[in-house]
Amino acid sequence: MISDSVLPTQQSAPRRIKVIRSPSFSVSRLFGDLSVLAEYRDLLYTLSVHRIKVRYKQSVLGVSWAIVQPLALMLIYTLIFTVITKVPTSGNVPYPVLLYTALLIWTFFSTALTTATNGLVSHNHLVTKVYFPREILPLTYVIASLFDLVIASPVLLGLMLYYQVPITLNALYAIPIILIMTTFITSMAFIFSAAQVRFRDIGMALPLLLQIWMFATPVVYPLSAVPERFRSLYMLNPMVGIVENFRRVLVEGAPPDFFVLGISALIALLLLPAAYIFFKRVEATIADVI
């Protein structure tokens, strides 16, 4: 009934020694965690692909849902802010293009954060049964949302062609901007998903928080519309530098405002290790409280 081929092949590779202790912080432990994560990269890949597949399986529109959301929001806000009331715009780029660009990256942020926050809780059947580095769960949601961003991007190109907005080489700056953005989202996803395990209030408050956050970020209006005297405070929001510069390099054809972008990058880079350490600390006893 069972063929010999099923027998385990004696592994020639040296055995890995693993020591489990009570949770505490040390730098070597941090690197240990990262090397375990690297070992599980195949799971990260498989689970991310799975995430993308499952999201659109059994829906008629399939992957085009990634486009529908920012596009629909663009139409609504365009209607509100150009017909019902007027928003001051800078330069001569048409409002729908400005708006869609900002919504593209904002949708990435809000989808990733919303789905990742529930990432651990919704997998409690796995988390209490099998071990794998738990950070993979929020990470896969960030990756799946990044995929959505890529899918929804060609629409921006279409809009720019339609409105005859020229594309310049400065558009390449979009890549480092998305990198900074992803770093920031990942940190937020670590913090929120870990906190959600203990306090489900996080998930409840999140839609409201995102709503407020969006209006505190130059999505439906340009940065120039914010009064000078509030601006330094305003720019502490890391999303400001990201959204504003993303729009600048893509549709306005200008180089990024390195100072504002620098603030965002600095915040994101400082936050990531802190968020990861916090996450791993919570992870150690996650199965006891989930």
Next chain:
Amino acid sequence: MVDLKFNKVSKRYRVRQELGQNAARNRIIRKIQGLRQRTEDFWALRDVSFDVERGQAIGIIGHNGAGKSTILKLLASITAPTSGEITINGRLSALIEVGSGFHPELSGRENIYLNGSILGMRRREIHQKLDRIVDFAGIRQFVDTPVKRYSSGMYVRLGFSIAAHLDPDILLLDEVLAVGDAAFQAKCLQRIDELKAAGTTIVFISHDLGAVERVCDRVLLMQRGEVVTDGSPAQAIAEYQRQSSSSEVSKNNQLSKEAEITAVSLYRSEEKDSSTFHTGEPLKIRVNYLAHERVMDTTFEVFIGSQDGELQCHLTTELSDERIDLEPGVGNIVFLCEELGLSPGLYNVSVTIIYRGQALGEAIDFRERCTTFRVDAGKITRGKFYMPHQWQVEYGENHYLGAVAVQDREIVSPKAF
């Protein structure tokens, strides 16, 4: 070579306590008080130390709450110890709840990749083993069908097949053997034997003492978070049985107690007490009682359950016309099974005295799992139980040999009609 080492490992759980009388009346304030809730410490494990040598199969047994599953969770890295250190030398895989990582919308193939990577396999490894996994599970035709269309048998087989191809250095086994049909269990055991033969270190945590005895070379008996016995399977299991019979008969139920059960003993025939019996041979159960007053029209019942808690059979005096009235003082009731129908395994006995026709909840006395016994192979059983039977040969009409045949012909022959 030591593959697993527990060094003074303790695990504390915080058990939340209800707020007492000084809880605020306002709901929100009460909620906030709840955040700094008084918690009570519960030590699931206390300074547990043991080593497991490479290639050894170690069993861990004990009552619910003794700390078995905590050990399992710690080994599998699902949760971290409160203090102490666990050293694991090699690749450890847990065969726990087969199929818990399946996604119904995805095909069998996709689920193999998904589940395999969750269990710690590399993509390349899964790729190499895919055909073997599919064939072992016997689902080749359905490999591209979403698993939500699978029968439950296929589902379980696929889950097990993935886990069985993990090739770990150290294998953790939970109650996996308790699921699935007999054929599946046999397959599980066979696979475990193969892994054992190949030098895999095995940790088997189970209630199923029979399976533990079959698989393990060494058994730890846990009690209240501590290892109380560390020895051969026979030794630890005997200790466990002794523990269950002594600790639980004295358990005081809050029942009416007009009468109580003072002892339950098992006999083979006329011999003295025994705890080992054979299928198809006699079993006597003697229930001693002490009546504090006159108790009219009672029923005595005996429940025999297997180790997983499933009721296997029920003996009762209720259906008889004879009325049992207890006079103050002691007495006993003997149940006699002339041919024991149970198949080999470990069983426990619960006994109750009850007013005739009452529900179990209103028992006069109820002793749950007050003793355990073991059944060894006797008269052959294939299947779930032995059925007492007799047999005789009936010859056809053309058979003229012997008196029995002649006699029978008159009954069976069509000419008789």
